[in-house]
Amino acid sequence: MREFPNxxxxxxxxxxxxxxxxxxxxKEDSAPLTAWEASRLDESNEAVSTGVARARDRLDSxxxxxxxxxxxxxxxxxxxxxxxxxNIPGLRAxxxxxxxxxxxxxxxxxxxxxxxxxxxxxxDGLPVLQFGDFYSFPSDSFIRADFNVDQVxxxxxxxxxxxxxxxxxxxxxxxxxTGDVEGxxxxxxTGLDYERYxxxxxxxxxxxxxxxxxxxxxxxxxxxxxKTGYSGNQGGQFKFNVTKEFxxxxxxxxGKLLDDRNPLFQYxxxxxxxxxxxPKYSNVGNFSAVGDSLLSRNISVLPGLDKDNNxxxxxxxxxxxxxxxxxxxxxxxxxxxxxVSNRMAYARQSGSSTYGTPLLTAPVTAAAxxxxxxxxxxPTGGSLVYASGPNKGQAIIDPNxxxxxxxxxxxxxxxxxxxFDNFTNDLRVSRVWDMGGGVLTTTMGLYGAHQDFKTxxxxxxxxxxxxxxxxxxxxxxxxxxxHPVTTDGVVNYTGPAVGGHRVLDLGYGILAPYGSLNFxxxxxxxxxxxxxxMGEVNGTTRNNHVGDQGSLDVNRDGVISDAEKxxxxxxxxxxxxxxxxxxxxxxxxxxxxRWSENFSTFGRxxxxxxxxxDRIQFSPAIAADGSLADKNAAYDPVKQAEVGLKFRxxxxxxxxxxxxxxxxxxxxxxxxSASGGLALVLVQxxxxxxxxxxxxxxxxxxxxxxxxxxxxxxKITAANDSTIVGNKPRHQAPVIFSVMPQYxxxxxxxxxxxxxxxxxxxxxxNQLKMPGYATVGAFLQVRPIDKVVWSLNASNLFxxxxxxxxxxxxxxxxxxxxxxxxxLYGRTxxxxxxxxx
Numbered sequence: 001m002r003e004f005p006n007x008x009x010x011x012x013x014x015x016x017x018x019x020x021x022x023x024x025x026x027k028e029d030s031a032p033l034t035a036w037e038a039s040r041l042d043e044s045n046e047a048v049s050t051g052v053a054r055a056r057d058r059l060d061s062x063x064x065x066x067x068x069x070x071x072x073x074x075x076x077x078x079x080x081x082x083x084x085x086x087n088i089p090g091l092r093a094x095x096x097x098x099x100x101x102x103x104x105x106x107x108x109x110x111x112x113x114x115x116x117x118x119x120x121x122x123x124d125g126l127p128v129l130q131f132g133d134f135y136s137f138p139s140d141s142f143i144r145a146d147f148n149v150d151q152v153x154x155x156x157x158x159x160x161x162x163x164x165x166x167x168x169x170x171x172x173x174x175x176x177x178t179g180d181v182e183g184x185x186x187x188x189x190t191g192l193d194y195e196r197y198x199x200x201x202x203x204x205x206x207x208x209x210x211x212x213x214x215x216x217x218x219x220x221x222x223x224x225x226x227k228t229g230y231s232g233n234q235g236g237q238f239k240f241n242v243t244k245e246f247x248x249x250x251x252x253x254x255g256k257l258l259d260d261r262n263p264l265f266q267y268x269x270x271x272x273x274x275x276x277x278x279p280k281y282s283n284v285g286n287f288s289a290v291g292d293s294l295l296s297r298n299i300s301v302l303p304g305l306d307k308d309n310n311x312x313x314x315x316x317x318x319x320x321x322x323x324x325x326x327x328x329x330x331x332x333x334x335x336x337x338x339x340v341s342n343r344m345a346y347a348r349q350s351g352s353s354t355y356g357t358p359l360l361t362a363p364v365t366a367a368a369x370x371x372x373x374x375x376x377x378x379p380t381g382g383s384l385v386y387a388s389g390p391n392k393g394q395a396i397i398d399p400n401x402x403x404x405x406x407x408x409x410x411x412x413x414x415x416x417x418x419x420f421d422n423f424t425n426d427l428r429v430s431r432v433w434d435m436g437g438g439v440l441t442t443t444m445g446l447y448g449a450h451q452d453f454k455t456x457x458x459x460x461x462x463x464x465x466x467x468x469x470x471x472x473x474x475x476x477x478x479x480x481x482x483h484p485v486t487t488d489g490v491v492n493y494t495g496p497a498v499g500g501h502r503v504l505d506l507g508y509g510i511l512a513p514y515g516s517l518n519f520x521x522x523x524x525x526x527x528x529x530x531x532x533x534m535g536e537v538n539g540t541t542r543n544n545h546v547g548d549q550g551s552l553d554v555n556r557d558g559v560i561s562d563a564e565k566x567x568x569x570x571x572x573x574x575x576x577x578x579x580x581x582x583x584x585x586x587x588x589x590x591x592x593x594r595w596s597e598n599f600s601t602f603g604r605x606x607x608x609x610x611x612x613x614d615r616i617q618f619s620p621a622i623a624a625d626g627s628l629a630d631k632n633a634a635y636d637p638v639k640q641a642e643v644g645l646k647f648r649x650x651x652x653x654x655x656x657x658x659x660x661x662x663x664x665x666x667x668x669x670x671x672x673s674a675s676g677g678l679a680l681v682l683v684q685x686x687x688x689x690x691x692x693x694x695x696x697x698x699x700x701x702x703x704x705x706x707x708x709x710x711x712x713x714x715k716i717t718a719a720n721d722s723t724i725v726g727n728k729p730r731h732q733a734p735v736i737f738s739v740m741p742q743y744x745x746x747x748x749x750x751x752x753x754x755x756x757x758x759x760x761x762x763x764x765x766n767q768l769k770m771p772g773y774a775t776v777g778a779f780l781q782v783r784p785i786d787k788v789v790w791s792l793n794a795s796n797l798f799x800x801x802x803x804x805x806x807x808x809x810x811x812x813x814x815x816x817x818x819x820x821x822x823x824l825y826g827r828t829x830x831x832x833x834x835x836x837x
Contacts, residue, residue: 032206035183036787036836039071042699042744050125050153050173059646060525062590062602063158064090064657066695066708069151070177075742075779076753077793079225079825081140085172086755087738089655089695089708090156091119094731096804096822097355098226099233099262100141100320103804104132106156106169107659108689108714109638110729112667116140118169118610118638120160124176124254124330126345126424130451130508131166131613136353136415137455142324143174144258147185147202148216148239150177156693157640157659161586161608162529165447165512168586168608168638178243178252179204179212189832195223196233196830203837215240217257225825228263229297229470232319235260249333254345256326263319264355265293267820269406269466272811276768279811281801284466284818285403290801290826292468294356294410295319298389299464299474303490303554304414307456307503309569311554314354314414322351341428349420356410357670359461361818365399367407371463371477372485374409375492375562380480387489389473396465396475406466406818407475409491411459418454418505425449438521443529447512453539453614457502458568461491484561487554492566494549500568504614506539506578523594531586535611535634542575543618544568577626578617582634584609598649604642611635615668619682632684633666644693651699660690664718670807671763682720685764687729689714702745709737716764724764731805733760733772746783753777763809768819770803775824787836792829799827 033041050065058065066089068076078084082095082102092111094103105111109118115133121143122128132139145152156170164171184203190196202216219236223229241254268289274280283289299316306312328345362370368382384396384407399405430443463475463486474489494500516529551565588606595601612633616622621633628634644657664686671681691712698705714732719725735758742751756774761767780792796802802824811817 032180032182034836035181035185035204038181039185039789039836050122050155050171059594059600059648060520060592062525062527062592062604064156064642064644064655064693065154067151067153070147070149072740073145073149073152074791075749075751075781076777077779077791077795077830078145079795079828081143081145083795083824084145084152087740087753088152088154088172089738090693090710091154092731092733092736092757094804094822096265096824098224098265100322101136101138101264102140103138104140107640107693107710108661108687108691108712108732109169109663110665110685110687110714111731112665112683112685113615113669114138117667118167118663120164120167120171122171122173123256124328125173125343126328126426127164127449128347129420130422130424130449130510131611133613133615134420134453135614136413136457137417137420141320141322141353142258142347142349142420144218144237144260145174146216146218146237147187147200148176148214150175157642157661158590158604158606159516159529159588161606161638161640162514162516162531162588165449165510165531165533166610168606168610168640176239176241176254177202177204177214177216178241179206179214182206183837184216185834185836187832187834189830191222191225192829192831194225194828195231196220196225197222210245211243212245213240213242223470224263225828226263226265226291226293226295227468227470228293228295228317230317232263232295232317233261235262246333249331252330254326254328254330256324258322258324261319261321263293263295263317264353265295265822266355266357267805267807267822268293269358269361269408269818270821271816272768272819273816275815276810279769279771281771281803281821284406285400287402287404287466287468288826289821290796290799290823293470294358294408294464294466294472296464296467296470296472298472299462299489302412302414302460302462304458304460305493305501305567305569306416306458307418309501309571311552314352316354316356316412318352318354320351320353320355322349324349338429338431342426344425346423347421349422350417352417353415354412356412356462358408358410358820360409361406361466361820362409363399364396364401364405364407367463367475368477368485371409371491372479374461375485375566377485377562382477382479382485385476385478387474387476387486389471391473402465402467404466408464408466409461410464411461413457413459415455415457418456419452420454422451423449435519436521438519441516441518441520443516445514447510447514449510451508451510453504453506453508455504458493459500460493462489463491464489484559485563487561487563490554490563492563494544494566494568500549500566501544501570502618503542503570504539504617506537506541506614506617508613509536509538510534525592525594526590527592528589529587532583533586533609533611534581534583536581537578539578540575541578541617542570542572544570545574548574576622576624578622579626580628580634582611582628584611584635584637599645599647601645602643606640608638608640609635610638612666616666619668621666621682630666632664636663636665638663652697654696655694657693658691659693662686662688671809684720685716686718687714688717702743703741704744705739705741707737707739709735711735719764721764724766727764727766728761730763731760731770733758748783749779749781751779753779762806765809767810768806768808770806773800773802775800775802789834789836791832791834793832795828795830796824796826800824
C-alpha cells in the first residue's frame, strides 16, 4: 500500500499520454455565453454527477441530491462555508467558531465532537482531507468558496457509502468553473458595520476550439464580524485550471494556492436564567455573545514548547493560518465501448491553529481562590493585578469589573502543522451494455490515497477579564503571602482538556476497489454498488505523561512562580509507535421507478463506514505496541435506509425522502468535569435516527420560493455511560429548515434567506436546553447598466443569538448561572460593486 501512490502516478501519466494521442475535434456549437449572460441565466442543473457512477437526470437516480449555483451563493453571501451549507437539506451546520472549523453532520448522524466526520468535503470530485474531523483542523479549514465555484453539489446517504471513502453520510463537492463561459468579473466589497475589505476576481474562456481555461481568487483583510481589536483576517487564494478537449473526452489540469489567516472563536461567557427546561440566555454585562470575543489587542505573544521541547513564542492573534499548494489532473476518454476517467491531486498543506477554549468563569471576588484550586494548590486567596493592557501593574479591586465582574481561565491551544500533505487518485472504468431490452451500466474503480498528519500541540491556561470591544487583558494572581501564583497572566502550562504537550507523526494509507451495476429498463432502474476499504496507519505519537513536567523561569525574572513549575515536557522516551490496519466492506442497493415524466419514487439501503483518525490516539483504543487494543475503534459502521419521491413540472419541484440510520461511534469529546471545567473523554456510543427530508421550490414570473426542512427523531441506544441510554444526542434538533423567497427583474433582485433550528439539548444528559432560533439574511442586487451590479447583503439581520454549543450540562438549581457557549455571528452588513467583462 505504501507504494500505491507511485503506481497510480505512473498510471495517470500513461493515461494523459494516451489521451493526448487521441485526435482533436472542432466544436460546432454556437458561441459560448459571456460571464454577464451566464449571471442572468436561470437554468437549473437536473443531472447529478457527485457520488454516482454516471451523471443522470435526478428523477432517474435513486439518490437525494441538491445544488447551489454561483448565482444563489452570491445572493446568500455567507460569512463562512459552514454558514453556506446551512442551506442544504438535511445538513446540520454548527458554524460558531468563525470562518472555519465548522462542525457538520447530516440526517441525525451524531455530532459527538467538532469537525466533519460522516460527510466528505470535496473540491472538483476529490477530498480536501481524507478525514474531516482532524483535531483543530477539520476539512473546511482548507477550502474557500469564491468566484471560482460554479456550484456546490451535495448527495445525502445513498451511494456516497460506496463512491467515496469515509463518507457514509454524504458528499459535498465544490465544483469549479472550467472556462465554458467567456469573460469574468471583479468585485470590491466592504463591511458597513464591521471591518472587512475584500477583492474577488475571475476570468475564463476559450483559447481555441479545443482549449479553454479559468482562473480566479480573492484577497481580503480586516478585523472581521467580531470585535478583536486587531486585523485578524488577512490573506487570499488563487485557483486555475486548463482543459484540453478531444474526441470523446478531455484532460484538465487544476491548481490552487491558498495563504489565509483568520481568527477562531471557541466559547463566550453568557448568563442563563430560569431552569434547564426553560432557560433564558442573555449577555453578561458589557459583553455581546454574538459580537464580542475573548480575543484582544492586549493579548498577543505567549510562551510554549515546540516538538523538541524548546521554549518558543507564538502569537495568539495569528488565529488559524493555512497554507496550501495543490496540483491535480482530471482525464476522461473512451477506449472502444469503455469510458475511462481518472482524478488525481497532490496537495502540500501546512499552517497553524491558535485559539482559546475557556474552561471556567469566576467572579472577581473569588478568582484568586478559584485559580489556586484549578492549579491544584491549597486555596489561600490573594490579589489580582493586570498583567497586560493599558492598566498593566494596577491592582483589581472593583467587584463589578467591566460591568460584569467576571474573569475567565482560558486554555490557549497552539497546534502547528508540519505536514497535512495528501495524495489522492480515483481511477474509474465504465461501460453501457444493451441487455434484455434495457441498458446495463457497469463501473469498476480503484481509489488510493495517502494522508500525512504531522502536528505538535502545546497548551497553556491564561487568566483574563471579560471585556468587550477587543479590550480584554491578562491578569496575574498574587498569593496572600505575596509570592506569584501566575506568570504574565499564565495560570499553568498544561490543562485538563487535551494535555499540555503532544507530538504526532502519522501517515494514513487508503486503498479501496469498488464497483457498481445499474440496470435501466423502461420506467424501472435497479442498482447495486460495493466498496472494500483497506487502511494502514503508521507512525509515532509522543506526549507528556503525569509527572513529565519541570520548572523553568520563563520570563527570566529570577523567580519561579507556581505556574512556572508546570512546564509539560514530552520526553522522547515517551514515544509510542502506531501501527495497525483495518478493512471494512460497504454496499448499497437501490431501485428507482419513474411513473411519469414528472414523477418518480425510489428506495435504497446502504451500509458504510468511517475509519478512525487522530481522535483515538492517546486513548485506551491504542495498545502500547501501536496496535489496536479495541478492534471496534478502527472504524464506525453506518447503516442507512431511505425511501423517497421526486416531482418536477415546469417551475415546480418537490422532493420528499424518509430516512433511517444506525451508527456505532468511538470518539473523544469535551465534557463538563467534576471540577467545573472541561475534560476530554473517550466516548463509545450507538445511535439510531429516523425522519423525513423535504425540499421544494416554485417560480412564477419574477417571483420564486425555495424551501427545505428536515424532521429527525434520534436517540442514544447504547453508551459507556448507561445513564444517557434512551436520551436524544446533544445538539440534535427535531426540526431544521431554510426558506428563500426572492423577486428577480432585469433591474434588480431582492430576497431573503431564513434558516433555523428547533430546540435541542446542550449535552447527552438531556438537562439544559439550547433554544431554537431563526436567522434572517436579506439581499438586494441592482443592475443600473449592463455588466455592473451593486449589491447589499445583510447576514443575521435581526442580530439573533444563534446558539450552536453550550459546554454546561445543567445550570443547577440557583435559577441563574454563567455558562460558556458558541454562537453564530451577529448582524453583518456588506456592500459590493461587481464589474463584468
